[in-house]
Structure formats: structure tokens, C-alpha cells
Amino acid sequence: MTTIIIEDEKPAARLLERKLEKLNIEVGVMLHSVEEAVDWFSTNEHPDLIFLDIQLSDGLSFEIFEKVEIKSAIIFTTAYDEFALRAFKLNSVDYLLKPIDEDDLELAVAKFRERLPKQEKLQLDFDEIKKMLSNPFEKEFKKRFTVKIGQHLKVIAVEEIECFYSENKGTYIHTFDNRDYLIETTLEVLEQELDAKDFYRISRKFIVPLRAIKEIVVYSNSRLKVILPSYKEDEVIVSREKVVHFKDWLSK
Helix, strand or coil: CCEEEECCCHHHHHHHHHHHHCCCCCEEEEECCHHHHHHHHHHCCCCCEEEEECEECCEECHHHHHHCCCCCEEEEEECCCHHHHHHHHHCCCEEEECCCCHHHHHHHHHHHHHHCCCCCCCCCCHHHHHHHHHCCCCCCCCCEEEEEECCEEEEEEHHHEEEEEEECCEEEEEECCCCEEEECCCHHHHHHHCCCCCEEECCCCEEEEHHHCCEEEECCCCCEEEECCCCCCCCEEECHHHHHHHHHHHHC
């Protein structure tokens, strides 16, 4: 049985190799990046089994299969949590959650060996798995908020929201029509409830939607200032430690 490891963390790759040696499995090659793997598969005979990390230093390992047709069996080695990993069990031999448990490793290898006589080469639907990874939790994000105004309830759609902000231990919605509403939650909870493609927490005080950003200007100490259409109560500043990631979020 020919086996390779694709893992960007070299100590983790060597540790996995030692664990496989205990199972009498010799690792022929260890690869550490998408680019290195593509080059290797393009010029070498493909192995029976690949131990595959998902997040490599230069991208998702699924990019390998977009460039080279691979028919080897796969055992995933990944840090994704159990909800995302359920998807892999439909098509792969198995997955191993880091840090890799030796008993789990032995069971995964045994599962591969049981299937090998029936099907010498196992093919995975990498396009489908990649699609699952892009939204592993199939999460429903918050679409509206209900706020109390006196004896009445008002429903505010996320499209109406110019920003969320915290003040005096309270959390508020500020809408495009220049109104403020107190809500019973925190910015920390909102970060999990809102779609990260549309909303970004720029500081401890503000979460802003992409649609509300009117202008961005350079501010002091390598920070950025966000100009919103109607919110004027305070300066909306991107924290210095978030500037790089914020710029990356804007370009996605």
C-alpha cells in the first residue's frame, strides 16, 4: 500500500508518520502545500491512500484536485469541528480530528483496508465537499430584529440597519432613517448571528454592514475612520489590530 501525507505543519506531518509506522504503514512522501502537491501529482504515480489536511499554507487542499485528477482514497486530517466533518463521511474513507488519536487512526486505516478489495481506487466528489466547506454549518443568519417601543413591537430588517453599537453597557441598532433602538443582546452574540460576508465588527464598540459604508478615511495611529450615512454621535473607528483584516474583508 502506497501512502502519502499532505500537511503544511511539518511537526504534525512527522508525528502522523510515526503513528502510521506503528501500524506498519510506510509513508512514501510528505507534501506541505497546494503548489508542491500539484507538482508532485503531475509527475508521479498516485498513491493508494492520502492523509489530507484541509487548510494548507497556500490555500485549501481542494485546489489540488481542481488542477490534477486524483483517484486515491482520502483520510482527512483536519481541525474543523464535528458539524462540518459529518459531510465528509458521505464520500471519504474517514476523517481524523486534530490532535489525532491513535485509536481513531487505526480504525480509519482498518476501514480503508476493508474497502480496498471491493474498490481499488476511491473517488471523492471534491466539488460537493468544497461546497459544503464554504458553508459547513448551513447556518441561518439573522434577518430581522424585534424591538420594543413603549407598548408596541417593531420589526427591523437587517437591510435597514446602518450599524450596531454599544454604549453605557447597552447595545443599540442605528437605522438608515437615523433612529436608535435598544436591543437585548451584545456585540459578541451579534457577531455569531450576523452573516460575516455582510457585517464586520470593526472595534469593541461597532459592527457595520458593508452596504452602509459611505467612505473610509485614514485616521491617526494607522487606523481607519468609517463614514456612515447618518450616524454622527461618535467617530466610527476601525481598531488598529483589525485594519488589515478589515481591508481584506472589503475586497472579498
